[in-house]
Amino acid sequence: MKAVIITDFGAEPLVTDLPVPEPGPGELLVRLHAASLNPFDWKVADGALKGIVAHDFPLVMGSDGAGVVERIGPGVNRFRPGDTVYGQFMSLPYGRGSYAEYVLAAEDGTIAHMPDDLPFAVAAALPTAGVTAYQAIEAARLDTGQVILINGASGGVGQSAIQFAALQGAHVLATGTGDTAGHLRELGADRVVDFAAAPTAEQVLAAHPDGIDAILDLVTQPGGDIDALAGLLKPGGRLISTNRAADPDALAAREIHGINLVNDPSRAELQSLAALAGAGKLRITIEAEVPLADAPTAVARARAGGSRGKTVILP
Ligand SMILES: NC(=O)c1ccc[n+]([C@@H]2O[C@H](COP(=O)([O-])OP(=O)(O)OC[C@H]3O[C@@H](n4cnc5c(N)ncnc54)[C@H](OP(=O)(O)O)[C@@H]3O)[C@@H](O)[C@H]2O)c1
Incomplete structure (x- = not known):
């Protein structure tokens, strides 16, 4: 799968090929249709959580994403293949992130089912x-x-x-x-x-x-x-x-x-925000949609400031 990784703190983001991971017990494999960029993504890459949380390199960048469950591991009850899901996928100790074609998530992680009427790009732009x-x-x-x-x-x-x-x-x-x-x-x-x-x-x-x-x-x-x-x-x-x-x-x-404040989304909060966005009661401004190959450039642009809404990455 294509993914945007860093090989160490402070390294330049690179687009590379990684093996598609297999879901273990309690995990699901999600084929991402959209990810979104947050300042947190590049702050983490720079080492904001160094010494606080373990990091595994190469580290796939990104937290937020939306996609379709491809496979589930043993013991997963709440999600099935074909379900549409979105949420926060960053898991630094395992090097997992959302700037990729696939990502693993824990069933009890910060993910929720997407409402039918919500585009993937909007769902990916919501969580953080x-x-x-x-x-x-x-x-x-x-x-x-x-x-x-x-x-x-x-x-x-x-x-x-x-x-x-x-x-x-x-x-x-x-x-x-x-x-x-x-x-x-x-x-x-x-x-x-x-x-x-x-x-x-x-x-x-x-x-x-x-x-x-x-x-x-x-x-x-x-x-x-x-x-x-x-x-x-x-x-x-x-x-x-x-x-x-x-x-x-x-x-x-x-x-x-x-x-x-440190954001700490509950599944209920994720779902009520998605419902508001789906009903047009919460407007999410998507400033740019870029292909995964251009994510490193989008990260550099975000670092420079001038954000006017959300940048969405399309794997
Ligand atoms: N603690 C948490 O859980 C959490 C969660 C999400 C975000 N954050 C943090 O919260 C901040 C905002 O996140 P975001 O996603 O909204 O970032 P963003 O999309 O990059 O937006 C930041 C906005 O602030 C504007 N800005 C910069 N300097 C300003 C100034 N002096 N006065 C007024 N506006 C100014 C920027 O416009 P210009 O660049 O044009 O000036 C930009 O529109 C980031 O530092 C992020 O790391 C923390």
Whole structure:
């Protein structure tokens, strides 16, 4: 099978041939029809989890994917050959990932059946970005009319987060530049903050001098300066970082709840997101669809920034 691998931390992704794996007890072999790219994929390849989780090389890149069950191993009850499934397939200790024609998954892993009406590309684009957006907005505990800033709203997580926050009845401030403003408003942003025009915190403070209720920060990296954003929150406000940039103890001293979110999808969450997407209630913007052979180039493009939605890889 064709797969995109790295041979060591920091190595360039390569398209190569690997044997099609055989499902063992409790495992299924999935023929992937689509995978999607997340920043996590290249952060892992760079060694983000080195020393924390075992890695087996060559390591197939990628987490999210959707496809059809080809074969099942002994003891698998929940899935049958021919079922359509999607979810997170990355398993670093076994070198498994979703940028490939086939992948093995554990029956009790982070996978679920796909609804009939969902295209493979959309299902593949959902798991990490969609669930992170959903869990982050849940963590924000928004009441109707409360104000949330989504910093980094123009990318894969942000675009779904805008929609979940709007569904809660929140007033949504979304960062974006001129090229994305119209689209972010269509998704439910009440105001687009052009972060290229002036610092985001200054613009939000000018519009909301009494403070806002919550921030989903998708931009600040670990050790980065989150102070100006935190200063926008009212006492009791909630700051959710997807990049471990929040210091909950330091924020608590300022009466702010700091949360470092790590997505942890349940099967029920995967299924309800897919149902929302299938019904057109959650819009997933697919920015680009690329063949597997072009995945290394797509990874390089993603590293450079400028994401406007999800990149889908077609094996
Ligand atoms: N903890 C978790 O479970 C989890 C899960 C998913 C994602 N994440 C992390 O969350 C972050 C977002 O993920 P994603 O999939 O949405 O990434 P993405 O698709 O690459 O989107 C990031 C967006 O942020 C924008 N951006 C960059 N700098 C900005 C700034 N200073 N102000 C405002 N916007 C800015 C980018 O636009 P420009 O490049 O044009 O500026 C891009 O549209 C990543 O760091 C990812 O690793 C964590």
